[in-house]
Amino acid sequence: MIDPRKLSQVLYIEDSDEARSLVRRLLSNKYVILEASDPLNGLELAEETDPDLILLDDSLPHMTGSEAATRLKKMLPKTPIVIVSGDLTEGARERALAAGAVGFIPKPIDAAFEEQVDAYLNGKVEVLENAEVYLQAYQQELVERLEGNIRQLSNTVERNKHLLQQNERMFSMLERRHRLLETAARVGQMVTSILAIDDLLKHTVNIICSEFNFYYSGIFLVSEDGSWAVLRAGYAAAGRKMMSENYRLPVDEKSMIGNSILKQQAQIALDVAGQESRFKNPFLPNTRSEMALPLIVQSQALGALTVQSDQLNAFAEDDVTSLQAMADQIAIAINNAQLMHKLEAATSELVRTKTFEAIATATGEAIHWVGNKAAPIPGSIKRVREDIRYLLALAGQLNASQAQNESLAAAVQTVREEAQAQGVDLDQVIAEMSAMKKNRLQALVSAESLFEDLEIAENSAVTILSIKEGLIGPARQRNDEAVSLQEMIAKTVQNMGLPEGVVELTWAEDMPNAFVDERQVEQVFNNLIKNAWEALGQTSAPRIYVNGRRDKDPGFVLVTVKDNGPGIPKDIQEKIWVSFFTTKGGSGGTGLGLSAVMQIVNQHGGSISLESEAGQGATFFVRLPVEK
Amino acid sequence: MTTVLLVDDEKLILRSLEKTLLRAGFDVVTASDCKSGSETFAQNSGSIDIAVLDLNMPSFDGMPKTGAGLDLLANLKEQKSSLPVVILTAYDEVTKAKDAVAGGASAFFVKGREQGLVELIEKILNV
Numbered sequence: 025m026i027d028p029r030k031l032s033q034v035l036y037i038e039d040s041d042e043a044r045s046l047v048r049r050l051l052s053n054k055y056v057i058l059e060a061s062d063p064l065n066g067l068e069l070a071e072e073t074d075p076d077l078i079l080l081d082d083s084l085p086h087m088t089g090s091e092a093a094t095r096l097k098k099m100l101p102k103t104p105i106v107i108v109s110g111d112l113t114e115g116a117r118e119r120a121l122a123a124g125a126v127g128f129i130p131k132p133i134d135a136a137f138e139e140q141v142d143a144y145l146n147g148k149v150e151v152l153e154n155a156e157v158y159l160q161a162y163q164q165e166l167v168e169r170l171e172g173n174i175r176q177l178s179n180t181v182e183r184n185k186h187l188l189q190q191n192e193r194m195f196s197m198l199e200r201r202h203r204l205l206e207t208a209a210r211v212g213q214m215v216t217s218i219l220a221i222d223d224l225l226k227h228t229v230n231i232i233c234s235e236f237n238f239y240y241s242g243i244f245l246v247s248e249d250g251s252w253a254v255l256r257a258g259y260a261a262a263g264r265k266m267m268s269e270n271y272r273l274p275v276d277e278k279s280m281i282g283n284s285i286l287k288q289q290a291q292i293a294l295d296v297a298g299q300e301s302r303f304k305n306p307f308l309p310n311t312r313s314e315m316a317l318p319l320i321v322q323s324q325a326l327g328a329l330t331v332q333s334d335q336l337n338a339f340a341e342d343d344v345t346s347l348q349a350m351a352d353q354i355a356i357a358i359n360n361a362q363l364m365h366k367l368e369a370a371t372s373e374l375v376r377t378k379t380f381e382a383i384a385t386a387t388g389e390a391i392h393w394v395g396n397k398a399a400p401i402p403g404s405i406k407r408v409r410e411d412i413r414y415l416l417a418l419a420g421q422l423n424a425s426q427a428q429n430e431s432l433a434a435a436v437q438t439v440r441e442e443a444q445a446q447g448v449d450l451d452q453v454i455a456e457m458s459a460m461k462k463n464r465l466q467a468l469v470s471a472e473s474l475f476e477d478l479e480i481a482e483n484s485a486v487t488i489l490s491i492k493e494g495l496i497g498p499a500r501q502r503n504d505e506a507v508s509l510q511e512m513i514a515k516t517v518q519n520m521g522l523p524e525g526v527v528e529l530t531w532a533e534d535m536p537n538a539f540v541d542e543r544q545v546e547q548v549f550n551n552l553i554k555n556a557w558e559a560l561g562q563t564s565a566p567r568i569y570v571n572g573r574r575d576k577d578p579g580f581v582l583v584t585v586k587d588n589g590p591g592i593p594k595d596i597q598e599k600i601w602v603s604f605f606t607t608k609g610g611s612g613g614t615g616l617g618l619s620a621v622m623q624i625v626n627q628h629g630g631s632i633s634l635e636s637e638a639g640q641g642a643t644f645f646v647r648l649p650v651e652k
Numbered sequence: 653m654t655t656v657l658l659v660d661d662e663k664l665i666l667r668s669l670e671k672t673l674l675r676a677g678f679d680v681v682t683a684s685d686c687k688s689g690s691e692t693f694a695q696n697s698g699s700i701d702i703a704v705l706d707l708n709m710p711s712f713d714g715m716p717k718t719g720a721g722l723d724l725l726a727n728l729k730e731q732k733s734s735l736p737v738v739i740l741t742a743y744d745e746v747t748k749a750k751d752a753v754a755g756g757a758s759a760f761f762v763k764g765r766e767q768g769l770v771e772l773i774e775k776i777l778n779v
Contacts, residue, residue, distance in 0.1 A: 388744065391744065392742050392744055395742050395743060395744075395763075395764075396662060396665070396742055396763070397664075399662075399665050399668075399763040399764060400664045400665050400667070400668035400669075402764065402765060402766070403668040403669065403671070403672050403766035403767075404668055404671075406672075406766070406767070407671060407672070407675065410675075467674070467675075468675065473671065476667070476671075477668075477671070480664050480667060480668050483664060484664055561714070562713075562714040590713075590714075590715055593715075
């Protein structure tokens with residue numbers, strides 16, 4: 025067994041893996057082989073291990089074999105260094121020896137390699153003849169290489185400096201871009217939250233100037249007829265001054281603003297000197313760079329944004345891009361605000377139309393209704409008049425002398441005289457009556473008929489007058505308080521005296537009290553239940569289900585009134601809420617019930633709605649505010 | 653004696669018209685909706701000379717219906733095609749009433765001056 029501690033150590037510095045593995049195979053049975061793949065590691069390893077022999081490849085990264093040899097020689101003067109080189113040109117061996125090597129083994133290595141290594145380990149030193157010449161040449165080479173290195177280094181330093189500058193520029197650009205983006209984001213946020221155009225524009229010019237240190241910014245909007253760009257927001261004192269003077273520019277090619285709107289393109293002037301006729305604005309004497317960005321939505325220019333600087337060349341490409349992005353957002357916001365404005369106008373017009381329609385419907389229904397109710401009155405009165413004529417004639421037949429006393433005799437006399445005065449010829453009436461058959465005369469002279477006709481006229485008039493109550497009822501002063509709808513509705517149902525078992529009341533356990541005017545809301549449920557009952561006229565097993573619970577919206581209590589009647593046809597579901605609309609015909613409805621119900625519920629801040637399918641009954645949903 | 657079938661769901665109107673017609677010397681039978689109107693006519697078809705029908709009243713299913721009188725008109729015409737029929741309307745429904753005349757009614761009458769109905773019936777029946 026060989027003791028590895030007694031073996032010689034050979035350091036092989038070589039960057040080729042194949043070469044190292046070949047040498048390892050050839051020598052490792054005899055020596056301890058230390059390996060390094062580049063000269064810097066090799067130098068370190070040499071210093072640490074102090075090897076017995078150093079084999080050095082001639083062509084290495086970072087430095088040549090000769091340079092490495094010189095360094096190693098200085099570091100370990102006693103250690104023999106052999107250069108193993110593929111450089112077979114003339115003088116390669118000599119250069120190696122001049123650099124401090126004791127030997128030179130040409131590549132490729134062969135079977136003699138082991139012997140050659142042995143020899144160097146045993147002290148073989150090749151002698152260099154004319155050493156002076158080679159040494160000089162080697163030193164010259166070193167100097168040149170050194171110069172080359174210095175050049176390279178200084179180039180690198182230059183490049184680093186340039187990179188550093190570039191980095192700094194990039195950094196400041198990034199920083200500016202970041203601010204631009206932040207500003208754009210702020211404008212974007214405003215765009216979504218401010219619908220008042222003038223506020224939005226004012227904030228925008230303020231942000232643009234304060235964030236970018238621009239000297240001035242303003243926003244123009246195109247006038248209705250498209251011929252003017254009117255200043256709608258301007259920065260600081262100059263802006264205020266221009267606004268107060270209604271500053272505006274024609275939409276033409278003569279101004280940057282006009283031109284940007286006309287062409288729908290950004291206009292940028294990085295140096296306005298010498299173009300004063302075009303750019304001079306007495307309000308903004310210090311402008312040196314200026315840009316006008318069109319505000320475009322759906323290929324329509326709504327206006328333009330101007331940004332001005334008191335510096336030359338103030339706008340980098342990034343600025344233009346960011347400000348144009350901002351301008352686009354402002355354009356969208358302006359468009360939104362204008363659309364909103366139009367929408368509001370359209371809505372109010374629609375509301376107006378609908379209101380007129382509702383009023384017209386209600387008026388029409390009212391006239392129709394009153395006309396219908398009044399229809400029997402003239403007929404009844406006409407008959408009453410006839411009846412009175414006959415009765416007066418009969419009264420006139422009384423003989424004054426037969427009267428019980430003088431007053432009665434005077435009354436008979438008065439009847440005669442007044443009838444005469446009214447143009448009623450009593451004698452002629454008597455003649456008419458005498459000509460009639462007995463049963464015909466009895467039918468005409470009927471106190472029963474007389475009173476019936478008076479009743480018809482009276483009832484018609486009373487029905488018509490009752491609307492007044494129905495109409496002004498809900499307008500009374502409200503007295504809101506916590507009301508248990510369960511108790512109130514139960515009492516209402518009891519008072520209505522409906523047949524046993526028709527109304528079924530169910531209440532959720534957590535049903536809250538409502539905060540309402542008890543009398544008015546009692547009228548609501550009274551009307552709804554009465555309506556349901558009337559709708560059930562032809563239904564064989566009439567049922568009305570009343571249910572109460574807390575609404576999904578916890579601020580409300582929901583009461584549903586459902587019947588199993590014939591339902592309410594779709595085409596009249598809207599009309600039922602209109603005053604005077606009634607389906608009840610002769611059954612005496614005023615057509616005010618549901619209209620009053622809706623009015624009361626709405627006045628309480630609640631809501632009422634209806635769901636009904638033909639044949640499936642109808643359900644009214646009443647939502648009223650809960651006790652707070 | 654001339655007999656009139658009078659159908660209207662407004663009780664006061666029905667009674668008032670009935671009295672006016674009675675006084676004018678007609679016999680009057682009354683009903684308050686399409687169903688009872690049709691049944692009443694069927695029971696008295698031999699004696700009824702003319703029908704006076706309200707335009708809006710409960711239809712055959714008992715539900716209030718705009719123009720239900722036209723349904724009854726068609727029904728009565730089926731029972732007796734030669735029957736003269738007068739449709740009663742409010743003043744603001746004259747267009748519909750004219751449709752009724754186009755649909756087979758002899759005339760329409762706007763509710764109000766009841767004596768006018770008497771005159772109309774006399775004219776139609778030539779009495």
